[in-house]
Amino acid sequence: MLEKDEKGRIIMTKPLSILLIVATILAISAITVLAAFLWVNNSENGVWLRNANNMYNGTYYDLVGDFLQMETNLSKLRVVSSSGLRQELLLEVVLSSQSAVNNLSRLSATNQNMSELIKYTNQTGDYCKFLMRKLGSDIELTDEDVEMIGKLYDMTYQLSTTLASIGEKVKGGGDLVQGIDKFNTSFSDILLEFNNGSVQYPSLIYDGAFSDSLVDKEPTMVVGEKVDPTNARAYIVNALVGYEIKNLEFVAHSYNKFTTFLYKFETADGQVGSIQIAEVGGFVTMWDIESEVNNPQFSKEEGLEIARQYCNGAGLRNMQVVWSSISDSNLYVNMCYSSGGVTFYPDMVKLKISLQTGKVVGYEGLNYCYNHKENRDNLTATITKEQVQNYDYKDMSVSDIKLVVIPTEWKTERLVWEVTGKLGEWQFLVYLDAKDGKEVRILQVVEGDEGNLLM
Amino acid sequence: MMKDQVFVMQIVSIVLLVVVVLLTAVFLSLSGNEQVQDCAKIQQGNSGKQVKLIQQKLKNWGYYEGEIDGIYGSGTTKAVRKFQKVNGLNVDGIVGDKTAQKMGISLQNSSSNGSSYNSQDVYLLAKCVYAESRGEPYTGQVAVAAVVLNRVRSSSFPNTIAGVIYQPYAFTAVADGQINLEPNQSAYNAVRDAMNGWDPTNGCLYYFNPATATSSWIWSREIKLTIGKHNFAV
Numbered sequence: 209m210l211e212k213d214e215k216g217r218i219i220m221t222k223p224l225s226i227l228l229i230v231a232t233i234l235a236i237s238a239i240t241v242l243a244a245f246l247w248v249n250n251s252e253n254g255v256w257l258r259n260a261n262n263m264y265n266g267t268y269y270d271l272v273g274d275f276l277q278m279e280t281n282l283s284k285l286r287v288v289s290s291s292g293l294r295q296e297l298l299l300e301v302v303l304s305s306q307s308a309v310n311n312l313s314r315l316s317a318t319n320q321n322m323s324e325l326i327k328y329t330n331q332t333g334d335y336c337k338f339l340m341r342k343l344g345s346d347i348e349l350t351d352e353d354v355e356m357i358g359k360l361y362d363m364t365y366q367l368s369t370t371l372a373s374i375g376e377k378v379k380g381g382g383d384l385v386q387g388i389d390k391f392n393t394s395f396s397d398i399l400l401e402f403n404n405g406s407v408q409y410p411s412l413i414y415d416g417a418f419s420d421s422l423v424d425k426e427p428t429m430v431v432g433e434k435v436d437p438t439n440a441r442a443y444i445v446n447a448l449v450g451y452e453i454k455n456l457e458f459v460a461h462s463y464n465k466f467t468t469f470l471y472k473f474e475t476a477d478g479q480v481g482s483i484q485i486a487e488v489g490g491f492v493t494m495w496d497i498e499s500e501v502n503n504p505q506f507s508k509e510e511g512l513e514i515a516r517q518y519c520n521g522a523g524l525r526n527m528q529v530v531w532s533s534i535s536d537s538n539l540y541v542n543m544c545y546s547s548g549g550v551t552f553y554p555d556m557v558k559l560k561i562s563l564q565t566g567k568v569v570g571y572e573g574l575n576y577c578y579n580h581k582e583n584r585d586n587l588t589a590t591i592t593k594e595q596v597q598n599y600d601y602k603d604m605s606v607s608d609i610k611l612v613v614i615p616t617e618w619k620t621e622r623l624v625w626e627v628t629g630k631l632g633e634w635q636f637l638v639y640l641d642a643k644d645g646k647e648v649r650i651l652q653v654v655e656g657d658e659g660n661l662l663m
Numbered sequence: 664m665m666k667d668q669v670f671v672m673q674i675v676s677i678v679l680l681v682v683v684v685l686l687t688a689v690f691l692s693l694s695g696n697e698q699v700q701d702c703a704k705i706q707q708g709n710s711g712k713q714v715k716l717i718q719q720k721l722k723n724w725g726y727y728e729g730e731i732d733g734i735y736g737s738g739t740t741k742a743v744r745k746f747q748k749v750n751g752l753n754v755d756g757i758v759g760d761k762t763a764q765k766m767g768i769s770l771q772n773s774s775s776n777g778s779s780y781n782s783q784d785v786y787l788l789a790k791c792v793y794a795e796s797r798g799e800p801y802t803g804q805v806a807v808a809a810v811v812l813n814r815v816r817s818s819s820f821p822n823t824i825a826g827v828i829y830q831p832y833a834f835t836a837v838a839d840g841q842i843n844l845e846p847n848q849s850a851y852n853a854v855r856d857a858m859n860g861w862d863p864t865n866g867c868l869y870y871f872n873p874a875t876a877t878s879s880w881i882w883s884r885e886i887k888l889t890i891g892k893h894n895f896a897v
Contacts, residue, residue, distance in 0.1 A: 306822070313821035313830045323819045330818040462888040464865040464897075470888065472800070482802040484863060496861055498801040498852050502708040504736040533859075534710045536851070537734055540859045558860045563734060572860045 267314045272375065274308035275368035277301075278332065282361035286354070295343050298336040305333030325367070332360055425619060429577040430466045432489035437469050443490035444471060444483055449521040450567055452476035461487075468493055481569075491577050492522075496560070496570040501537035504563040508532065511539035511561045518559060518568045519543055524576070527557065537563045545580060550587055551612045554579035554621060584613070587623055589642035596625045596640060604629040604636060614639060614649070624648055706757040709735045713768075717758055720766050721746060784824045786846075788812075788854045791828050793846035794836030796893070803891040804850060806864045808857035810895065813868055820868070864888055867895040 213219050220228070281300040288294055308329045312322065339353060435443060437458050445453055455474040459482065462468045467487040474480050481497035506514070512529050519527040524543075528551055531542040538560055545555035560570030589611060596609050608628040613621050623642040628635070635653040640646065705713055714735045721727035726749075727742035740756040747754045750765050763769065788808055796807045814820035814827045821827050829837060836842050864870075870893045871881045884896035 309821055310823075310826060313826045315831065326821065327819040330822070334818070460889050462863075462865060464887055468865070470802075470863065470890070472802075480801070482800070482863065493865075494861055494863065496802065496805060496856060496863075498849060500708075500848055500852065504708065504710075504734050507730060508732050508734070534733055535855050535859075537708055537710045537736075538855070540855075560856065560859070563736075570856060570861065572862075574860075574862070574865070 264315070267311045268375065271308055271311040271315070272368070272372050274304045274311060275364065275371055277304040278308065278329075279361065279364045279368045282357055282364055285357045286361060291343050291348070294349065295340050298340045298343070301336040302333045302340070305329050305336070309333070328363070328367070332364065335360070425465075425578055427466055427486075427578045428580055429491040430486045430488045434488055435469070435485060435490040440469060440471070440485055440490065443485050443492065444473065447483065447485075447492040447495060447522055447571065448473070448475075449518055451479075486577070491573070492571070493574050493577055494570075494572045496572075499538055499560065499562045499564075499569040501562055501564040504537040506561075506563045506566045508534065508539060508563075510566065511563055512541060514561050514566055514568060515539075515541040515543060515559045518571075519557070522571075524557060524573075530556070534563070538569070539563055545576070547582070548587070549611060550623070551610060551626075552579075552584075552621075553612055554615045555581075579615070584621070587613070589623060589625070591625065591640070591642055591645045593625070595645065596627060599627075599640065599645070601627070601629060601638070602631075604631045604638075611642065612639075622648065704757055704759040705735060705763075707735050707737065707740045714739065716768055717743070717766065720768065785851065785854050785858065787828060788824055788858075789846035789850040790842055790844070791834065791836065792853050793850035794841040794844055795834060796891075797847070797850070799891040799893065801849060801853060802863050803893055804853035805856050805861050806867075806888075806890050806893070806895060807870060808854045809862035809864055810867055810870055812857055813862070813864070813866055817868055863890065864895040867897055869896045870894060871896070 211219060211221060278301050281297045281304070285294060285297050285301075288297065309326055312326050312329060315322065335356070339349060339357075342349065342353075441453075441456055444456065452475060453473050454476045457472045459470040459472050462470060462484065468484045469487060471483050471485075472480065473483060475497075479497050481495060483495035484493045485491065486493060512532060515529065515532075516527070519525075524545075526546050527543040528546040529541055530544045530551060530553070533540050541559045541561065543557050543559065545552045554575060556575045558570075558572040559568055561567070562569045593609055593611075597606070606627055606629040608626075610626050611623065612626045613623055616622050624639045625642055627638040627640065629638065630636070637651040637653070638647060639649040639651075641648050705717065710733050712733065715731055715733040717735075718727055718729070718731045718733070718739055721739070721742040722729075722731065724746070726745045727739065729736075729738040729742075743758055743762065744754050744756045746752075746766070747756070747762055750762075752762055752765060758766070788811055791811060792804050792808050796804045799807070811824060811827050815822060815824055821830055828834060828842070832838065834842070864887065867887055869881065869884050871878075872892045873894055874892065876882070881896075886894045886896045888895045
């Protein structure tokens with residue numbers, strides 16, 4: 209590799225010289241390519257940053273427009289009195305509020321004040337939707353409704369003005385992201401003033417039509433003796449019909465409307481799952497095993513039969529299949545309590561059945577836990593099945609009619625006729641009030657690769 | 664003489680090493696931007712609308728005698744194999760691009776299927792679950808998916824799954840780009856369970872890892888449950 213010349217100096221041999229030259233060329237090439245790549249990448253980042261900034265700015269200006277629309281239409285609602293025009297304006301407020309929520313969710317929200325603004329906007333839209341339905345049912349708005357519209361207008365006006373002022377403040381080179389972050393506090397102050405004032409806005413809306421949680425409801429199945437975490441095994445074994453439990457391990461308490469215990473279990477054949485039971489009464493609210501089906505061996509009908517047998521075995525009596533859908537060869541089945549020819553949708557449990565093993569691999573019973581009652585009052589239908597059959601369904605061909613109880617947005621229950629039918633390839637479920645025959649709800653079955661979806 | 668030789672050899676080795684490292688870095692950086700797309704395929708274990716379509720076609724042509732139930736079981740596999748053999752295709756019982764083309768159907772990757780609103784939501788939510796909770800117990804993954812769905816239902820959050828997931832500062836995995844990782848089967852399973860009503864959190868709207876949470880605000884939330892490394896709160 210190295211040698212000495214006549215004068216004793218160290219010189220490189222020819223192969224070493226070539227190797228070094230090649231290495232140097234490669235190194236220079238690599239550095240050049242890397243530099244070029246970094247330059248291109250940085251300039252791409254610049255483009256992305258500008259695009260993101262433009263989208264952000266666009267979202268802000270759309271939001272200002274949405275609030276202006278809400279403000280204007282709420283303002284108009286204070287003076288019109290015809291039902292048709294009121295519905296038209298309320299619809300405009302609903303649409304603007306939906307767009308505003310979408311835009312708000314894309315803006316910066318480094319603290320929680322923005323979520324208050326989202327909540328206000330959602331609630332305003334919900335309230336207007338509620339009033340629209342009221343007018344659609346031929347019920348006039350009350351003085352209180354109109355007064356509330358006026359208050360919502362005042363509120364929206366303040367928020368709209370504050371929002372628009374951010375744009376004014378950042379004119380001439382300011383930053384909208386920082387501007388909005390800074391004004392988060394202002395939104396919060398306005399909303400706080402509104403909520404702490406004389407207006408009982410949230411309760412007015414959320415105690416009524418659009419209550420968004422189960423907090424005001426007492427679970428009907430959480431009764432009886434307290435279950436100790438150490439003796440819960442019996443309840444768990446009873447729920448896990450068809451499994452031999454090898455290991456059972458307490459994981460955690462869950463404190464919500466009622467306390468539940470979460471356990472991890474392992475079956476004799478090595479499957480691992482989790483199960484939750486109520487501290488009072490030991491009702492099982494859910495259990496689940498991860499299930500991947502590679503070789504389905506059971507048909508849908510066989511899966512439904514397995515679901516029925518599970519309910520019988522787990523002590524859930526008179527349960528009827530009301531819905532099923534297959535997703536990756538797991539069959540999801542909804543089953544409801546049925547009594548006296550009436551199916552009770554509020555008393556629902558959901559089951560997941562592996563079409564490979566033919567076993568139930570999941571159960572969810574929270575709705576049943578909250579709602580199930582053996583007997584209910586006022587279950588007399590004034591409208592007969594024959595009258596329902598003769599109803600005008602346009603071109604829909606009816607395949608089934610049955611009497612059901614459905615939950616309402618008011619956390620009450622309603623006796624209705626459920627009419628199943630098809631229009632072309634689309635399946636529909638139409639619900640008619642059992643007392644006056646009015647259409648109260650319509651659902652469409654949408655078939656997709658992830659199973660069937662009700663919309 | 665020997666010392667000099669070793670010294671020069673060391674220099675040459677270092678130069679070559681640097682070259683290799685640089686070239687590897689450049690290659691990796693450039694290839695990192697490429698999106699590798701898996702070809703869509705339907706096989707045993709799948710179910711849904713496309714499976715129904717395949718079964719219907721195979722039945723019409725006399726290859727399949729079973730039920731048109733949308734479940735790709737052994738009967739469907741057998742029929743596909745027969746179809747492939749007759750048509751000179753690779754006989755593997757899987758409907759890939761070539762088999763689908765021969766059947767006259769267009770395959771769509773279910774994870775990016777634009778025709779189904781639900782498929783998109785499942786995919787997006789599975790990405791979020793995988794990015795946020797891979798390595799967590801299965802129930803913990805279902806719980807993360809359930810929190811996203813609880814937010815969609817809550818008036819304090821956006822009204823769509825995409826809106827909730829991409830809400831600025833809502834999820835660490837979105838902010839740091841982990842959301843773009845491809846989800847595994849476990850994440851999909853967890854999402855399907857949550858979408859079908861399983862909610863181990865009973866309505867929680869937040870979760871955080873107490874070991875890594877940097878926001879002091881999150882500790883003001885009422886913790887309802889702990890699964891794996893996550894505290895779930897309202």
